[in-house]
Amino acid sequence: MRIGVPKEIKDQEYRVGLTPASVRELVSRGHVVMVQAGAGAALGLSDHSYTVAGAKLVPDAQAVYGDAEMIVKVKEPQLSERALLKPGQILYAYLHLAADREQTADLVKSGSVCIAYETVTGPDGRLPLLSPMSEVAGRMSVQVAAAYLEKPRGSMGLLLGGVPGVAPAHVVVIGAGVVGTSAVQIAVGMGARVTVLDRNVDRLRHLGLVFGNRVVTVYSSVDSLERAVLSADAVIGAVLVPGAEAPRLVTRAMVARMKGGSVVVDVAIDQGGCFETSRPTSHTHPTYVVDGVLHYCVTNMPAAVSRTSTFALNNATLAYAMAIADKGWSRALAEDRGLRAGLNICRGNVTYAAVASAHGYAHVPVEQVLA
Template sequence: MIVGVPREIKDHEYRVGLTPDGARALHQAGHQVLVEISAGEGSGFTDEEYRQAGASIIQSAAEVFERAALIIKVKEPLLSECRLLHAGHILFTYLHLASSAELTKKLMESRVTAIAYETVEAKDGTLPMLRPMSDIAGRMSVQIGARYLEKTQGGRGLLLSGMPGVEPAHVVVLGAGVVGSAAVRIATGMGARVTVINLDLERLRILDEQYQGRIVTRAATQAAIEESVPTADLLIGAVLVAGARAPKLVSRRLVGRMRKGAVIVDVAVDQGGCIETTKPTTHSDPVYFVDGVLHYCVANMPGIVPRTSTGALTNVTLPYVLRVAADGVEPVMRSDAGFRKGVNLYNGDVTCPAVADAHGLRFTPLI
């Protein structure tokens, strides 16, 4: 199979869909790999490294899309890329279609087979291709929040850890999955006072045992949210419903009760955000204020640590890419129920129930 790797064009997106080692594995398996010129530079991979791995360097994205059957990306295609897709393509990337009716419609019109990293399930029900980027984003959320708490950035002027005789900042984390757990880890390590709110009490029990009383765990009730959010210096949205829009847990009214200069980092923004005042931003223009509260809502946070992110992503995507390239997408769909859940669109139909529900579209089962 011919596998294409175009350069990412989303704002400040420095990741690439495949490392040179990944290209080598595909080449050694007998597949042809086409990499757009300079696609790996943002992650520190040169065109020569891809050539030495057996890939061909292609001068334009249009040629990559024209020649390849399997398109490997990191982020969802921008509308300018959608015109390059057609019914013969298999698109394998993060899609987050539940948050974009326009992109869903464009991809349906192209009749591309669109497979979302974030909804492919492993045999144990986990999301193997979402986990590494969620882990990175969770860790970064605290690092970024700490920076924006600085007065020069518009924040309250707080050091996350406080000082002897001066209390630390209060970090409230909504969700205790991969993102939330990573955020708790970094915030606790930096000396903040941490409260984590989650529906699953077993996850809270695990975190409580892990941190031995150093964090506060609360069941996700409206009362818990109403009491905790106004006291947060840094509020991290880390809620995930696989493939679906994130639920709005924090209202505009509640944001208005937060202190001026408090910071919100909504990691769930790529699925619509879990805070009512959330709207997507970019690395070029990452923040805005609502009622004096600073919001950071960049949808591709791991894109600014691309060397780490690209390596971690290829580690988990490559086994699936090799299977699809070897056998074709239909046999893999039939034989692997978890992979089948990753197929969001097929032959112009919506094959992911969460995406269909989000946009009021008809759901068509694959089998």
């Protein structure tokens, strides 16, 4: 198979779909890998390292999209990239379509075969291709909150962990999944006072066993969520409904009553965000203020630590990429139920129910497409 790796063009997105080591694996199996010149340069992966691994360097995105049967990316294709997609071409990347009507329409129109990292499932029902970036974003969220609680950043001027005689900041984490657990781990390590809310009592029990009395676990209800948010100095939104829009759990009215100078980090922003006041931001313009509350809603947080993120992502995505390349997309999906769950759009059909529901498309089951 001819596999293309374009340079990412989203704002300050430095990750790359395949590392040289991943290229070498694919080339060793008889595949041709075309890498756009400079695709990995920002994270220290030189063009030379790709050619040594067996890649064919091409000058621009047009050359990548024009000749590749499968495109391997990190973030969703931007408008100019979507215009380059061809009918039947495989797109393998993060897509987050439920919160993006325009992208969904363009991908349907393209006739391409779109496999979304974030909805591929493992044998245990978890999300193996989303987990590495969720771990990165969860850890980063507390670092970000700590930085933006500083006065020069426009907040109230709190040290997250406090000092002897002065209480630490109160960090509230909404959601006890991969993002939430990673956020709790860093918040506890930095000495914050931590509250985590979820409706999965087993997840709360696990966090209680791991962190003991360093974390307060709370069953999430409208009342408990409101009380926690209003007492927080920083709130981490870590809610996920796989493949669907995130529920808007924190209302505008709640935000209006939060402490002045408090910080919101909405990690769920890729799926629309879990605060009514959330809107997507970029690394160039990461924050805005609503009712005195600073909001950080960057849609590609892990790009800030692009080298770590790229290697972590490749560890998870490569095996599936090899399966698709070795077998072709239809056979690979037919043989792997988890990979089949990753198919969101196929040749003009919306095959993921939550995406179809979000944007008013007819849902065409994957099995029907494969048949």
